[in-house]
Amino acid sequence: MTHRFENSLAFAKQMDEQDPLSAIRNEYHIPKQSNGEDEIYLCGNSLGLQPKRTEQYLSYELSQWQKLGVKGHFSGDYPWMPYHEFLTEGFAELVGAKNSEVVAMNSLTANLHFMMVSFYRPTQKRHKILIEDHAFPSDHYAVESQIKFHGFDPEQSMLLIKPREGESTFRTEDILKVIEEQGDSIALILLPGVQYYTGQVFDMQAITKAGHDKGCQVGFDLAHASGNIEMQLHDWQVDFACWCNYKYLNSGAGSVAGCFVHETHHKNKDLPRFAGWWGHNKQTRFKMDNQFDPTESVEAWQLSNPPILSLAAIRASLDTIKQAGGISALRKKSLLLTGYLRFLLNQELGDDIKILTPENEAEHGCQLSLTVDTHGLDGKVVFERIEKAGVTGDWRYPNVIRVAPVPQYNSFEDCYHFVQILKQSLQQ
Structure with a gap:
């Protein structure tokens, strides 16, 4: 799948407006930061968020x-x-x-x-x-x-x-x-x-x-x-x-x-x-x-x-x-969402971050596994900084930050803001 991405908040918002699955995000409870804003939750590869109908079914x-x-x-x-x-x-x-x-x-x-x-x-x-x-x-x-x-x-x-x-x-x-x-x-x-x-x-x-x-x-x-x-x-x-x-x-x-x-x-x-x-x-x-x-x-x-x-x-x-259209519809969005995240990482942080996850679409899902290549900066310190800034991902020893933009509830704007936070967190 090829797509002409742009590195701007306006483009991310436009992608969300055009996304046929964007309303599905409203079917999930999004954790809040201490300031009341939504977290940038990129940890569905570890624990997915709660659908709103779960409480009703239970x-x-x-x-x-x-x-x-x-x-x-x-x-x-x-x-x-x-x-x-x-x-x-x-x-x-x-x-x-x-x-x-x-x-x-x-x-x-x-x-x-x-x-x-x-x-x-x-x-x-x-x-x-x-x-x-x-x-x-x-x-x-x-x-x-x-x-x-x-x-x-x-x-x-x-x-x-x-x-x-x-x-x-x-x-x-x-x-x-x-x-x-x-x-x-x-x-x-x-x-x-x-x-x-x-x-x-x-x-x-x-x-x-x-x-x-x-x-x-x-x-x-x-x-x-x-x-x-x-x-x-x-x-x-x-x-x-x-x-x-x-x-x-x-x-x-x-x-x-x-x-x-x-x-x-x-x-x-x-x-x-x-x-x-x-x-x-x-x-x-x-x-x-x-x-x-x-x-x-x-x-x-x-x-x-x-x-x-x-x-x-x-x-x-x-x-x-x-309701979202099943796995085929979710996978179609996932390829766009993760593709956009990879594009932003390469644009903004190509010299500082290494992406372990294969680029070939047949060889990746939503998750990207990142290592910090900035000289002298500990990846765990970077992870702690992004977490403090409102991002939930996860850290796996010895040196990987895993982030997964999940098509059910993550947005293109989430990806954009995450990369900006990660960029700031790489400053010595």
């Missing part, structure tokens, strides 16, 4: 509990027994899946563990898990502990891939080369859809095909991808994927996570899994005969009935996304 369920007690499982507009099904269509559209392939359950790392129970089945010949060096720590810990649980040595079985010397991001051809050369010993490929530190989007389709060609199972952590980029998990034949719902999906801190399992695995009753009663065939679940009969969908991986209040918050977010 209040409804609290009211149902007050009035109906246990009967709330079967009564009202959104009975609790099938409540997770009210999220299915929204999830499927976000990740490019069939309705039978997506479900809300557990937390992200718990889901990764449950997926590895089924899809990491190491043998003496094929026992490695391929992940990226500098993976998100929880993913690293989960992989390492799974390897140990199966009696293997992480030093031998955890295959860490790194960018080339002197580079910050991965080249797809390098990932594919590792898979081709070592695939016969790789049991599972577990990579991010979007790398949390650099904001790089991985080529999930190419990686999945390469993995399957070598007999590997392939899964993805979509924590920074869901609600951020467009995906087609079903068509790409991804085996499984997991994501959280509190970043770009704005469902509240620690909200219930999401999970995808490709339909090719649904009827395989011999596939190992940790089972619970919510994964049992719905038609016979309450016969209580203790003979586990898994549902022929991703729901077979569910364990327990989920927390309704968290699901209600997710439903509020999905409904707000639907």
